[in-house]
Amino acid sequence: xxxxxxxxxxxxxxxxxxxxxxxxxxxxxxxxxxxxxxxxxxxxxxxxxxxxxxxxxxxxxxxxxxxxxxxxxxxxxxxxxxxxxxxxxxxxxxxxxxxxxxxxxxxxxxxxxxxxxxxxxxxxxxxxxxxxxxxxxxxxxxxxxxxxxxxxxxxxxxxxxxxxxxxxxxxxxxxxxxxxxxxxxxxxxxxxxxxxxxxxxxxxxxxxxxxxxxxxxxxxxxxxxxxxxxxxxxxxxxxxxxxxxxxxxxxxxxxxxxxxxxxxxxxxxxxxxxxxxxxxxxxxxxxxxxxxxxxxxxxxxxxxxxxxxxxxxxxxxxxxxxxxxxxxxxxxxxxxxxxxxxxxxxxxxxxxxxxxxxxxxxxxxxxxxxxxxxxxxxxxxxxxxxxxxxxxxxxxxxxxxxxxxxxxxxxxx
Amino acid sequence: xxxxxxxxxxxxxxxxxxxxxxxxxxxxxxxxxxxxxxxxxxxxxxxxxxxxxxxxxxxxxxxxxxxxxxxxx
Numbered sequence: 271x272x273x274x275x276x277x278x279x280x281x282x283x284x285x286x287x288x289x290x291x292x293x294x295x296x297x298x299x300x301x302x303x304x305x306x307x308x309x310x311x312x313x314x315x316x317x318x319x320x321x322x323x324x325x326x327x328x329x330x331x332x333x334x335x336x337x338x339x340x341x342x343x344x345x346x347x348x349x350x351x352x353x354x355x356x357x358x359x360x361x362x363x364x365x366x367x368x369x370x371x372x373x374x375x376x377x378x379x380x381x382x383x384x385x386x387x388x389x390x391x392x393x394x395x396x397x398x399x400x401x402x403x404x405x406x407x408x409x410x411x412x413x414x415x416x417x418x419x420x421x422x423x424x425x426x427x428x429x430x431x432x433x434x435x436x437x438x439x440x441x442x443x444x445x446x447x448x449x450x451x452x453x454x455x456x457x458x459x460x461x462x463x464x465x466x467x468x469x470x471x472x473x474x475x476x477x478x479x480x481x482x483x484x485x486x487x488x489x490x491x492x493x494x495x496x497x498x499x500x501x502x503x504x505x506x507x508x509x510x511x512x513x514x515x516x517x518x519x520x521x522x523x524x525x526x527x528x529x530x531x532x533x534x535x536x537x538x539x540x541x542x543x544x545x546x547x548x549x550x551x552x553x554x555x556x557x558x559x560x561x562x563x564x565x566x567x568x569x570x571x572x573x574x575x576x577x578x579x580x581x582x583x584x585x586x587x588x589x590x591x592x593x594x595x596x597x598x599x600x601x602x603x604x605x606x607x608x609x610x611x612x613x614x615x616x617x618x619x620x621x622x623x624x625x626x627x628x629x630x631x632x633x634x635x636x637x638x639x640x641x642x643x644x645x646x647x648x649x650x651x652x653x654x655x656x657x658x659x660x661x662x663x664x665x666x667x668x669x670x671x672x673x674x675x676x677x678x679x680x681x682x683x
Numbered sequence: 684x685x686x687x688x689x690x691x692x693x694x695x696x697x698x699x700x701x702x703x704x705x706x707x708x709x710x711x712x713x714x715x716x717x718x719x720x721x722x723x724x725x726x727x728x729x730x731x732x733x734x735x736x737x738x739x740x741x742x743x744x745x746x747x748x749x750x751x752x753x754x755x756x
Contacts, residue, residue: 332749372702379703380722617745627704627747 276580282310282320282348282589283451283564286665292529292560293606294593298322302598307578310589314353318346318587319580320566324598324619326578327567327590331624335573336588337367338626345570346587352565352668354455355448355462362510363503364626371625374503377489378511378629381430387632390426394637397425398644406648410678411655418645419523419675420516423637427515430633431508432484433472440468445516449668462509469508473501511630518562519634521664521671523641525560526553528675529608530646531654536610541646546639552610553638558618559608561593564670567622593670595619651680686726689733692755694743698723701750710745711738724750 284297293299298308298320306323321327330336339345340356347353356365363374380386401418408417424442428435447453447461473486477494480487486508493499530537540552566589575582582588596619597605602612609615621628628634646652654661655678662673686694703722707715713735716727731739743753 332747372699375702376721376723380717380720382705383703383717383722384705384708385717386722623747625700625702625748627702629703632705 276309278309278311278317280308280310282312282318282566284310286663288663291661291663292525294561294564294591294597298591298594299597302594303600306598307580307582312346312348312587313350314347316346316587318348318589319582321578321588321590322594322598323578324595324601327592327595327619328623329577330569330575330582330588331567331590331622331626333575333624334368335571335575336569336624337572338365338371338567338569339367340365340568342570344585344587346568346589348565348568348589349451349668350455351448351451351453351458352568354453354458356568357455358459358462362506364510368625374499374507375629377493377499377504377507378485381485382629382632384632387636390430390633391636391640393429394422394426394640395644397422398640402644402648406682411676412678414527414675414677415520415524415672416674419527420520422523422641423519423634424516426519426633426637427512430515431472431486431511432476432481437468441465441512442516444468445513448513449517451666451668465509465512466505469512470501470505473504473508477501514628514630515633517667517669517671518630519637521562521669522557522560522634522638524672524675525562525670526556526638526642527645527652527677528654528672529556529560530642531652533608533610536608537646540610541643541650548611549639549643550635551612551615553635553642554618555608555610555612555615556638556642557620557635558596558602558612558615561596561618561620562670563592563620563622565668566591567626590622592619592622648683649679650683652677653679684726686731688731688736688739688753690756691733691736692740692753694726694731694739695752695754696724696726697750697752698725699750700748702748704747706745706747707742707751710742711735714739715742 280297284295286295302322306326308320310320363371424438444461444465448458476486477490543549569588571582571586573584621631655676664671684696701723718725740753743751
């Protein structure tokens, strides 16, 4: 099938249906089984392949003939803000191909192993306990996003990087500007530069005053001083960890809390779960059901690639959608339903696939496991405190979620 | 590196492709670990018991970066 024969079917990103806050835009999913690959128009008039199907997306993300480099012609820039910082030349390893990608990612891999992240669980539990104490002290109603969902992952990533938490507002502000689709390309680029400057200051300081058993100090001694990476690459990688450590987990927490409130019988079963594997599976299902990665993973084909009955030609843009992969009925039975014991929930597409799969996935999972079990055990009567039509969803942002989630509760435990 | 899984198949491990996602550890903790220096995959048993071949296959299928490949014999 040649590209010329495929008409575009709307604009990417398309609007969500406000009545279905957990569902991806219908424009991508109405004919997913027959049409897992859509040709869509972007805001700037470019066209790209929007990959809606689960297997098709997984195949492409794992294919070395697919590049993540925004500087290549044909790369799909899906919003002015993303174009703003991706075109700026300030690239982190998630926008590079191998072998460069692996060299830079390895500055951080040893800190995100399953056993090392598992060792952080007690500290995450402390932070969550303190956050629930603060909520109870404030009294209901309270905005769960501002006072709970955002501060917890923010504290965790600041502690992981041994960065002073007093700087959290700088990082949160720049991160939001970089990722909001309302930001102009110029504002997004400038925010990206300021966050990079902040990270550069942090590693400069660590270079002069190294700490023991510290992510940045060891990245400097083991990767920069040995000549494998530069200070600039370390600063860019650090910026990525801040960026990815904030909005993603925070919005997953808010959406998962709402999803559990919306499914009281499953919430009761979740709270009775004795086996940690049940809790882990439930979190996987929530990551699938309430997907927050709504911007799609942007790539460009380096060669002609056959996938899903279509030929993607070399130089064509590809946007792999996690939110639609998570709704692929060929892979997930009744995908629009939440089933916390879904057997293949752990195969959800929310962390991506291929060499760029999310480095922080185990950390995010542990945060969600601790947050959800602790919050609902201590505040079992947690409910949304405003009518649903008053909730503001982040439909204008790289990361979907909620701007606020006002909640109330009865007697705490 | 290649590892025989009894007579059931053969596992190939290529650390140069590993991104340290740990999916293999979650699928087959008795077989795989991540080293302290780089956080990359290592096989911690001298030989893989074919009784857990299914877990090893799951680990290879779940590997995001094709650092693990399983070939049934």
